[in-house]
Each structure stands twice: as C-alpha cells, then as structure tokens.
Amino acid sequence: MxxxxxxxxxxxxxxxxxxxxxxxxxxxxxxxxxxxxxxxxxxxxxxxxxxxxxxxxxxxxxxxxxxxxxxxxxxxxxxxxxxxxxxxxxxxxxxxxxxxxxxxxxxxxxxxxxxxxxxxxxxxxxxPLNALTALQGIDLLALPAGSTLAVTGAAGGVGGFALELARLRGLKTVGIAGPKDESFVTERGATFVARSEDVAAAVRSVVPDGVDGLLDAAAIGAPALGAVRDDGAYTGVTPPFPPPGERGVRTAVVFARGIGEQLAELVALVDKGELTxxxxxxxxxxxxxxxxxxxxxxxxxxxxxxxx
CATH class of the missing domain: 3.90.180.10 (Medium-chain alcohol dehydrogenases, catalytic domain)
Incomplete structure (x- = not known):
C-alpha cells in the first residue's frame, strides 16, 4: 500500500x-x-x-x-x-x-x-481531531449553562466547532478572529471581537468583567488570561503545559483523544445540521x-x- x-x-x-x-x-x-x-x-x-x-x-x-x-x-x-x-x-x-x-x-x-x-x-x-479538541477542551472548562465562553482562533478548525458546541450547551460565546471572519463568527451566534495584539483588552471591551472561561484555540497563551474574570477558567490547545494561573484562574491544556463514543455524538450533530x-x-x-x-x-x- x-x-x-x-x-x-x-x-x-x-x-x-x-x-x-x-x-x-x-x-x-x-x-x-x-x-x-x-x-x-x-x-x-x-x-x-x-x-x-x-x-x-x-x-x-x-x-x-x-x-x-x-x-x-x-x-x-x-x-x-x-x-x-x-x-x-x-x-x-x-x-x-x-x-x-x-x-x-x-x-x-x-x-x-x-x-x-x-x-x-x-x-x-x-x-475528528478538531471537534474532539473543541469538545474535550470545553469539558475541561466545566462551565455551567449561561456562562460566557471566549474562543480565540474562532474561525479556525477547532474554534469554529467550539462556537457551535458551546452554544448547544447553553453558553454565551465571544469569538476572537480576523475582520474577514466576522460573519462566520456571528452566524454561529457569537459576539465578534476583532483579533488584536492585546486580546485581553479587546475581549473586555465587550465583556468588561471578563469572561467565565476561555478556549485558546489560537494558542495565544498567557496574554489571553487577562480576558478571563477572577476565579474563571482557561483551556489551551498546545500540550504539554498550560500557562500558570493568576487571580484564581484555573488553567489546563487539552490533549485530544480519539474516543469513538464522543465521535459518534459529534457525527449525530453533523447529521442534524447542528455542527458544520x-x-x-x-x-x-x-x-x-x-x-x-x-x-x-x-x-x-x-x-x-x-x-x-
């Protein structure tokens, strides 16, 4: 072969x-x-x-x-x-x-x-890898319905799935992406934030108190922590180590695993038109x-x- x-x-x-x-x-x-x-x-x-x-x-x-x-x-x-x-x-x-x-x-x-x-x-x-990373990363954040989740790289493979999966869990979403991707982000029910060198300030311009959790699909790392409120949560996507926490912010990194049962759930969402x-x-x-x-x-x- x-x-x-x-x-x-x-x-x-x-x-x-x-x-x-x-x-x-x-x-x-x-x-x-x-x-x-x-x-x-x-x-x-x-x-x-x-x-x-x-x-x-x-x-x-x-x-x-x-x-x-x-x-x-x-x-x-x-x-x-x-x-x-x-x-x-x-x-x-x-x-x-x-x-x-x-x-x-x-x-x-x-x-x-x-x-x-x-x-x-x-x-x-x-x-598989993109959606499982998004799903397992959101799981690590452990945010209750009604919480606000920010996603960096929101128009990328992981980020796009994360916006849809978060919305299905009852989370309010903020998507950080380039200007040309604004419609992609808003069509998925997220508040658009234009990518900038100071991502924390950009997010807090629309969520002044900081978001409850952040999925860092763009691998920004420590500079993104400022977007998260005190005692919030951060999940990165670049193993092996997340940035050190600050202000009580929990930090973790997702190392996606192939799990057939989860993948079947994601496929079902695709078939229902809820995952794009x-x-x-x-x-x-x-x-x-x-x-x-x-x-x-x-x-x-x-x-x-x-x-x-």
Whole structure:
C-alpha cells in the first residue's frame, strides 16, 4: 500500500510516498480503506523533528491522525462494525504512531464511529481531531449553562466547532478572529471581537468583567488570561503545559483523544445540521509537501486533507 512517510526530519521535501505492507487487524481492531486523511499542525511538527523524545529519529513513520474510509476487515471480537461501512476515526498517533495517511490503516474499534451520512469524505475527515479538541477542551472548562465562553482562533478548525458546541450547551460565546471572519463568527451566534495584539483588552471591551472561561484555540497563551474574570477558567490547545494561573484562574491544556463514543455524538450533530463541516483543500499523497506548505501558510479555513 502507498503511505505518506518520513524517515528523517526536515522541510516538506522530507515527506515521501512509500510502498508498505497492508496491515492486519488484531484483537479489537478494524482495518479501514482510507478515502481521506486530514493534515494537522501535529504532522508539520512531527515532520520538522520538534517532538523530541516522543519521536526518535531513524524509523519510518506514517503521518496522520484523522481518517474517513470504508471498513475493509474486522477482528472476530469486534462488534458494531462490518465490512463496507463508511467510518470516521482518530488515531491516538502520539502514543501508537499509527498514521492514517496511507491506503489502509488499522485502528482500535473504540476510536471509530460511523461517518456522517451525507458528507463528502474529505470534509468529514476534518471532524475528528478538531471537534474532539473543541469538545474535550470545553469539558475541561466545566462551565455551567449561561456562562460566557471566549474562543480565540474562532474561525479556525477547532474554534469554529467550539462556537457551535458551546452554544448547544447553553453558553454565551465571544469569538476572537480576523475582520474577514466576522460573519462566520456571528452566524454561529457569537459576539465578534476583532483579533488584536492585546486580546485581553479587546475581549473586555465587550465583556468588561471578563469572561467565565476561555478556549485558546489560537494558542495565544498567557496574554489571553487577562480576558478571563477572577476565579474563571482557561483551556489551551498546545500540550504539554498550560500557562500558570493568576487571580484564581484555573488553567489546563487539552490533549485530544480519539474516543469513538464522543465521535459518534459529534457525527449525530453533523447529521442534524447542528455542527458544520467546511470544504477543505485536498491534495493527493504525492502532493503531501504542498499540503504541508498550505497548512503552514494559514488561512485554510476548511482545513487540508490528503486523498490516496
């Protein structure tokens, strides 16, 4: 099978398409024939060699966490999936190094869910990591209904899902994004705040007492804490450590995990029209370097996806 791999660290030219054996599913596992696999900053960081001891140099690594495809083989002990079904899933890649940017991938059944019923595979491939990060990040904030949540990077992959998920939980939302994304933010029921160098002051211009919680999808870090009221909560999206708390503000960082049950809930919201998928830029495996370049340039609001 063809797969997007690295054997050494560097720029986009470090990516190669290699021919590897088709993997066999073990106990509790499903083999998926890949239709689309998203590219995320994690892939860029891994390719560049910035994961340190998490990613020793030398072996061949297949990149990718998100996948949409069809079930190709199922271990005898797996229930709930059968050959031919279209599924969506998220590999817990930092732990397993099972990359999804290949023609086939074997994953535990418990990180998979049936794919959105009427969605294009490339669009659906942008759901798992982004939406699970948003969902699990909001969970860490533990805000009661009626609270106010600010989201930095509100027009990005994580931020866009966060606005919708927060609204479904009865939270009032403030979305921080660039001026060209104002309509995107307001259409999702959020108060728009234009991105600025002083994000705390910008947020407090509309919420003078500070917001109850902040999901930092833009990875601003410590400078964003000033937007949060005393004894509020902050969740970042860049492991391993959040900024130190201040004024009683609780700080945490979300390290998204592939959880099939949560993913199934998110798919149900997509099918009901309550969670919005966007159209990504798509590239073939052979153009993976271009895909990495497009992601690094930023502004790809629908995400970047590879197709075999």
């Amino acid at each position: 063809r797969a997007v791999t690295i054997t050494s660290f560097g720029g986009p030219d470090a990516l190669t398409v290699a021919d590897l054996p088709v993997p066999e599913p073990g106990d509790g596992e499903v083999r998926v024939r890949v239709l689309a696999a998203a590219v995320h900053p994690l892939d860029v960081v891994a390719r560049s060699g910035f994961l340190g001891p998490m990613l020793p140099a030398g072996p061949r690594y297949v990149l990718g966490a998100d996948v949409v495809g069809t079930v190709d083989a199922v271990a005898p002990d797996v229930r709930g999936f059968s050959v031919g079904q279209r599924v969506v899933g998220m590999s817990n890649w930092p732990d397993t190094k099972r990359g999804t940017q290949s023609e086939y991938v074997v994953l535990p059944a418990d990180v998979l869910a049936l794919a959105p019923a009427a969605s294009d595979p490339a669009a659906a491939a942008t759901l 998928l966007r159209t990504p830029r798509t590239f073939s495996f052979e153009r993976a370097g271009e895909a990495h370049g497009a992601l690094a340039e930023g502004g790809t609001r629908g995400g970047v996806v590879l197709t075999p």
